[in-house]
Amino acid sequence: MLRSNLLVAISELANPSVIVTSAYAREGKTSMCVNLAESLAAAGPRVVLVDLDLRNPDSHRLLDAHNEVGVTDVLLEHRSLEECLQYVELPAVDTDRPAGMYFLGTGPQVSSPTELLATPRTGRLLGSLAAQADIVLLDTPPVLPVADTLVIGRFVAGAVLVVEARRTPVPAVKRAKDALTRNQTRLLGVVLNKFQAKDVTYGYGDSFGYGYGYGYGYGSRRPGDEARGNGSDGPGT
Numbered sequence: 001m002l003r004s005n006l007l008v009a010i011s012e013l014a015n016p017s018v019i020v021t022s023a024y025a026r027e028g029k030t031s032m033c034v035n036l037a038e039s040l041a042a043a044g045p046r047v048v049l050v051d052l053d054l055r056n057p058d059s060h061r062l063l064d065a066h067n068e069v070g071v072t073d074v075l076l077e078h079r080s081l082e083e084c085l086q087y088v089e090l091p092a093v094d095t096d097r098p099a100g101m102y103f104l105g106t107g108p109q110v111s112s113p114t115e116l117l118a119t120p121r122t123g124r125l126l127g128s129l130a131a132q133a134d135i136v137l138l139d140t141p142p143v144l145p146v147a148d149t150l151v152i153g154r155f156v157a158g159a160v161l162v163v164e165a166r167r168t169p170v171p172a173v174k175r176a177k178d179a180l181t182r183n184q185t186r187l188l189g190v191v192l193n194k195f196q197a198k199d200v201t202y203g204y205g206d207s208f209g210y211g212y213g214y215g216y217g218y219g220s221r222r223p224g225d226e227a228r229g230n231g232s233d234g235p236g237t
């Protein structure tokens with residue numbers, strides 16, 4: 001559902017780069033970003049996933065890719081973009097057609113991530129990726145503790161905000177949303193993550209409860225789902 005909604009949201013936008021972020025750390029940005037990228041790539045579009053969380057790079061781990069070279073090398077002009085892009089093959093699910101996507105890791109750590117990301121080179125890097133892909137997904141740091149995501153926001157079509165159920169206070173979600181929109185980053189949507197059946201209180205509305213019950217456990221489980229935090233018998237996205 002998220003994949004379909006996102007494709008609709010960006011279909012009329014010239015720039016297909018989308019930030020995945022949250023108000024605070026550990027709400028599920030990287031898991032969501034990697035799962036979404038894989039789901040999009042399996043459906044056919046050309047996908048590039050970029051890890052722009054220069055402070056806490058993690059996407060490569062979930063993708064079984066490496067993080068030796070990447071964004072910081074390109075921004076500092078130590079390496080070309082082509083040298084740093086990795087092709088990640090995905091298991092063919094419903095078809096024989098092999099699916100895959102490109103991944104750009106963060107590369108080596110730098111001392112001033114915000115300053116590096118704020119340079120026009122970031123815009124040029126994202127522009128070159130957008131020219132070669134149908135969608136560019138960007139895993140980023142949380143919005144409230146650091147300014148990195150806000151500076152990246154200038155170069156993208158919009159943001160998807162991940163919100164952790166039961167944990168992130170509503171005023172914090174609102175502050176994150178306001179910070180993004182103040183920086184001219186369009187909010188494309190919000191994902192309530194780690195939502196559990198018990199979060200639905202009696203009387204919340206039958207249609208809500210029914211909709212969740214229908215989706216819960218629906219579809220098949222893929223190997224490694226538990227490690228990525230989307231096991232169908234645990235909390236869901």
Ligand SMILES: Nc1ncnc2c1ncn2[C@@H]1O[C@H](COP(=O)(O)OP(=O)(O)OP(=O)(O)O)[C@@H](O)[C@H]1O
Pocket residue numbers: 022024025026027028029030031032053056058141142193194195227228229230231234235236237
């Ligand atoms: N839907 C989910 N259900 C259960 N656990 C989840 C879900 N999504 C993520 N997690 C778990 O929550 C933890 C944080 O997830 P993840 O690393 O994706 O968050 P993050 O927002 O990228 O964190 P950081 O801010 O450190 O980059 C991980 O242990 C992950 O497995």
Ligand SMILES: [Mg+2]
Pocket residue numbers: 029030031053056058139
């Ligand atoms: Mg992360």
